[in-house]
Amino acid sequence: MKQEAKLIFNNIKEQYVHFGLPVDGIDENTDFAIHNLKEIHTTLPYQSLIYRPNFFSFVFVKDATGKYTTDELTFDIVPGTIYFTNPGHFKSHNWLQMQEVYLVTLSESFLKENVHPDIFEEFQFLLAETVQPRVLAPTAFAEFEQLYLQIAKEYQNHSPYRNRIIGNLFVVLLLKIKEYFWKDYNPIYEGNRSSQIVKEFKQLLEKHYRDLNKGLVEKAYRVQDYADAQSLHPNYLSNVIKIKTGKPIGTWIAEKTISEAKALLQNSKISIKEIAYRLGFAESPHFSNYFKKHTDVSPVLFRKLHSMAAS
Incomplete structure (x- = not known):
């Protein structure tokens, strides 16, 4: 991927505003967001510009096809795909068809404040330069689906304990990612x-x-x-x-x-x-x-x- 891109975003709302995408479901009062991309990308196929986010992204593809690129690497997206990226990489994505894709974005400060103060000691894979996506069998994907849907529910519930609840659920999600993604780590x-x-x-x-x-x-x-x-x-x-x-x-x-x-x-x-x-x-x-x-x-x-x- 050519790295001449100058689009740098500190949060998901900045990115969506720039791309002309709807931001109704994004809460500006927290460095965390989760939503079904089908509600965002109403016209397909969709090809994004190259951009560089300053936040973490986790994508759970239950039913969609397309491609995403991080720096020089391009990956196919098929049903059952899970992938994540950390801040600082040049990215783009191309969605061909979509029924359900949940995107979670969050900042480093949210991770440290609500998930784990030593987040990168506990979950070192979060800082790996590029982690290969995984395509999971439906039964394995269902474990993640249960977690991200519960997180989505809590995100819509404006409880005073919302961030703490999401943080604790996210610990479980990260442990499941560590279990499925890090077993093929190549030292x-x-x-x-x-x-x-x-x-x-x-x-x-x-x-x-x-x-x-x-x-x-x-x-x-x-x-x-x-x-x-x-x-x-x-x-x-x-x-x-x-x-x-x-x-x-x-x-x-x-x-x-x-x-x-x-x-x-x-x-x-x-x-x-x-x-x-x-x-x-x-x-x-x-x-x-x-x-x-x-x-x-x-x-x-x-x-x-x-x-x-x-x-």
Whole structure:
């Protein structure tokens, strides 16, 4: 899939408004939505534009056909298909015929607040780059149907406990997904892919700090920026870096920042204010506090000590 798309949506309502689809059944007061797509796509076939959502999507296809694409991969949709995607991927879908397809969308904050505070520890598959869809036998699909229909019922019931009830039902749904989807997990593929992600992260880290030093860019990258560069969810990137290298991604960034700062303090005569600016700090006091936190000495003292040692 070509990734020139600039359509980025933070929630399902933004997406539907942009595409001219009905939004009557969407509650703006929660980062959660569930509905039967047959009520949305009244004219078929339907081909969406390429877009990039910043939310999780779970699709339960009881009776429909079509295709969906995530990044460069295209999958057929047939009755009994279940699939999900996480934020940050370029997507599109093509519906040919449809009788019943339930779509669940929710944000990371909803997952953490109402499902599990350590959601990505408990359900690591949520951050996998691409999870193959599953086509289940009718008896197996019926287990999911019972759950998502109950969730849909609770969504329409504006109880003060609605989000907590939905959250608890969603735990069961995620456990069933883990049971059916994760049994064919391929650690060899994941390992190879993870190695490539780490390699690209390290290359970008080096390039970015060279660009900062040369004044080609002004702001230091955050984890989100490194994730965006590889079209990954930031939590997924962080997990891969920690698992493959043994160090959190924040440590990699901090160590690189301090390393560059030390080199500039030792080997140049430019002011600390200019060094701070080159490393992406808006103010030199912020840089000084950051440097001291990681080295136990201030930039001024570090430069003085090393100039004395050199002489």
